Amino acid sequence: MGETGGPRAPRGRPRSERARAAVLAAAAELLVSGGVQAVSMESIAARARVSKSTVYKWWPSRGHVMLESLSSLTGDTSAGPAGGGSLADALTAEVGALVRAFRDTSAGHLMADLVAAAQADPGIRTALDERWVRPRRAASARLLHDAVDRGELRPDTDVAAAVDQLFAPVYHRLLFRHRPLDGDLAATLVRQLLDGLGTGRGQPAEDR
Numbered sequence: 001m002g003e004t005g006g007p008r009a010p011r012g013r014p015r016s017e018r019a020r021a022a023v024l025a026a027a028a029e030l031l032v033s034g035g036v037q038a039v040s041m042e043s044i045a046a047r048a049r050v051s052k053s054t055v056y057k058w059w060p061s062r063g064h065v066m067l068e069s070l071s072s073l074t075g076d077t078s079a080g081p082a083g084g085g086s087l088a089d090a091l092t093a094e095v096g097a098l099v100r101a102f103r104d105t106s107a108g109h110l111m112a113d114l115v116a117a118a119q120a121d122p123g124i125r126t127a128l129d130e131r132w133v134r135p136r137r138a139a140s141a142r143l144l145h146d147a148v149d150r151g152e153l154r155p156d157t158d159v160a161a162a163v164d165q166l167f168a169p170v171y172h173r174l175l176f177r178h179r180p181l182d183g184d185l186a187a188t189l190v191r192q193l194l195d196g197l198g199t200g201r202g203q204p205a206e207d208r
Helices: 015-034 041-048 052-058 062-074 087-104 107-118 122-150 159-176 185-199
Strands: none
Touching: 015 041, 015 052, 015 062, 015 107, 041 052, 041 062, 062 107, 062 122, 087 107, 087 122, 087 159, 087 185, 107 122, 107 159, 122 159, 159 185
């Protein structure tokens, strides 16, 4: 067959997508090998073999690169099970995914480092909130709000506090290591939360 005369389309991923993937991979490698202190926009760009302006094209700070890179390592830990499962199943899937990511991958060690660094670095603190905490809280909050609307949970449920109750123990165990992130933790946390919200147990005596 003859040539069409037009330029051939490049094979593989577009150049910008390849560069973006290289940046995320570089940030992950730097995090794993050297921790948070090893990661800067300069070191990311050098390892990914792109310009620093290319990195800034997609991320405003090193914290945002690190958090997106961490998410690429763990996958979507905020996604519940497919299909129409129960509220307990959906919440257990979300908490369980986080437990497994922290326990079974390098994400646990890296998250502990990022939380520590965030205390002194506003950029990392902002990135943690925007790229990690808020999306995961929002996914669980939607499930709880919908359950309140359906009458499954008490109408006076404080959804923000309920989300804290679900996930705070996971981070507490990650950071203080006083107890393991064991396989039944997610189901236990969800069961105890829903028992309380569904039956009214745990209310002050004067409110019963």
